Amino acid sequence: MTNGKRAGKPQGVVLLAGSCMPVLAATLITPVLPSMSEYFASTPGAAALVPLLIGIPALVVAILAPFAGxxxxxxxxxxxxxIGLVLYALVGTMPLYLDSLYAIAASRLAVGVAEAAIITCCTTLLGDYFAGQRRNRYFGLQAVVTALAATVFFALGGALGATGWRTPFWVYAGSLIIFAFMIPLISQPVGDGRARSERVALPPIPWARIAGPCIVAVFGGIVFYAVIVQLSYVLTGIGVSATAIIGLASALASLATAAGAISFRRLARLQAKLLLPLGFVLAAVGLVVIWIAGSSFAAVLIGAIVASAGTGILLPTMLTWAVAGLSFDERGRGTGLWQSAFFLGQFLSPLAVIALTGIAGALQPALGLLGVFSLLVAAVIFVTLRNRSSTDFLR
Incomplete structure (x- = not known):
């Protein structure tokens, strides 16, 4: 509810648009990282710091999201x-005029602060405004829209990057457009009807309710971003050098993520105790296919599509599982904790793959090993949740 009025499609659409901002930060500048590495080649530590420009905002979100909640x-x-949307535009465009790699890295820290506010508020407000199947629909759409946005931002970053590595950073100013639409459309939810001044203290965080979803979200974040981050390296490793082909493969994987998320609306009746194992099993199968594909482009692509479909189911399932049973006064902190866990998984994903590569000896076997772990996690979740009631999932 928005000030006593029923929320509708305009509110849902603008909140979904706001949810794309963290995706923009993670994908838009990826195509220009090599150009940035070349530009800052003389800067000490540039070889390690430039790639981290992608992960720095996610780490900040992981740290700050509980406080934002x-x-x-x-x-x-x-x-x-x-405030978060305005800050996002201000600090996101700073690399347009900054000429120090360290200053740019600092601006990425500030982008993470803005992201923590934006994604926590957008997700919390979706939970406030909608309930039951409508909430499931919008959480599913959130995963769909962000997956499709990732595909668009990859392509947009590459196109704009052709004119110089700074050019894509102009897109961060787009948050001001969303800001302009939110002013008339978004209002503070009514909540439980008590005046804010009457709320002397918030209820304690329901750790028993949120701990499990947060633990699963960390591993889910690692698996979710494994294909997104590693697919181009796998294709390069098997001899695919054409940027257009690599981009097409990444786009197809992103569309599979969107398709998995779209299916959540119809699959939600199966409850988290079945959907979580299903998502992890599909991701496991896809990752193992990538492992055994060898140098076959077609097999790698099939594996990436299957794994991405699984993670597309996982994202809205994990989120709905986390917030569906929380009250108005718990929802912001619960959402923040879940976002923190998921973004921590995003930051840890490349590090986990590096560690597994050290064990397995190569990237494709490392992804296969991650698939095996995904299968084990699916089994543990199924055994743990199979006898539990999941009525909160559709509340």
């Missing part, structure tokens, strides 16, 4: 969201 539970969600 506490803030949005205690203060006005709308105000925090609007």
């Amino acid at each position: 506490s803030i949005v539970d205690r203060f006005n969600r709308r105000t925090i969201l609007l």
